[in-house]
Amino acid sequence: MEKSIKKHDLKKLHAGILDVLSDGIYVTDAKGKTLAVNRTYEQLTGLKREEIMGKLVTDLRNQGNFDVVLNPEIVSSGQKKSLVQVTKEGRRVILNGCPVFDEAGKVALVVTFVRDITLLSQLQDQISNQQEVIDKYREVQKRDKLKQQNGPVVFESQEIVQLMNVLDKVAKTDATVLMLGETGVGKDVFSRLLHQRSLRQDEPFFKVDCSAIPESLIESELFGYESGAFSGANAKGKPGLFEMADKGTLFLDEIGELPLLMQSKLLRALQDQELIRVGSTKVRKFDVRFIAATNKNLEEEVKNGRFRSDLFYRLKVAVLQIPPLRERQGDILPLASFFFEKYNIKYRKEVNFTKKFCDALQNYKWPGNVREMDNFIQSLIVTRDKEILDVSDLPHYMLRDAIDMDRSSLSDANKSLDELMRDYEKNLLKNALEINGSVAKVAKLFKVDRTTIFRKAKKYSLL
Known part of the structure; x- marks a missing residue:
């Protein structure tokens, strides 16, 4: 018959069992004396076993190791209780305290399960961030549906019939499209029509007017930014239009107004389908079909040094020239x-x-x-x-x-x-x-x- 486990070996065994648990564990007696903590608790709170073993939780609280304790109320009520605790290092944890009763029905021990609320907060922030993207997407889809209800593209001229034939062919590909034409000819309308006739028609369509965004905000609007990237930034960070249009189409209107520095960054994004948010070092992949439009003569802009030639040739894959109304x-x-x-x-x-x-x-x-x-x-x-x-x-x-x-x-x-x-x-x-x-x-x-x-x-x- 195997020898019985010695008392000190049993204590080690109990400690080993506590250390394999994923939650932090804090055990006290009815007086609030600390009897055991596990390794996860140390990692979550930054408090070490040797600092707290044998000490009363109320004394530890008074010494500033944490701000609140559960034990006294659980012992007096005999009921479970939960609350949020902040440690001396500013870590926030959620405590779930459970009473353990003796044979007489009195509370003998209090076992507290400790979980990291910071992780929960991060998950909540991520969910909130994604909800913001979803809400924006739904708003864009709602606007698109309203526009579609206004009626189809109206044309009878031979010039637009020929243009539509080319548009239909281009729409079935993922080629970058450059739309040229005077202000007011309907570049926005034809870009939406191209998206609706493409394989991405059920995915989001976003439009950005490059002439309407202040130069200092263009990069963050297109590429997004991380928390604390700049003064006044959203504390949760923000995805850019490239990410929000993932799997769909992004229409860059008045692209001729982009500053040269942003033209360079846009070229890399077009070529690699990758981005780095402002304030981040993490590379993010995206899958977007680009449509660009301008009322400027980009060839002249290139000659005058106001538009990058490499970006111009990268955009000049499928060109749709929309004639002015006087010519149709x-x-x-x-x-x-x-x-x-x-x-x-x-x-x-x-x-x-x-x-x-x-x-x-x-x-x-x-x-x-x-x-x-x-x-x-x-x-x-x-x-x-x-x-x-x-x-x-x-x-x-x-x-x-x-x-x-x-x-x-x-x-x-x-x-x-x-x-x-x-x-x-x-x-x-x-x-x-x-x-x-x-x-x-x-x-x-x-x-x-x-x-x-x-x-x-x-x-x-x-x-």
């Missing part, structure tokens, strides 16, 4: 009809327009492109009480472009200069009167007296 006449009236319907629904109106009104829109040059038309038609519907709009509701600067200056007569070699000038003036006045509807408005348009317009109109039998 077939889209003007479909777009106008679309915006009228959109804002009639939004403002609960039923505003329509005449053929002459349409002709004036068709002949206007639209220097602000689609964005100008969108804002202009919204303004008309908001500010006019009429159910049918005519050319008289258009501003003079639009009518100046809208007047059809018929130059066909100028090519007639059988007419003298006086005859050509007379025909030109007659046609000009005729079209102006038809569009404006009154002598007074035509006089204001051409900056002359009403009597001058009246006299010339009588001369040409226009009145």
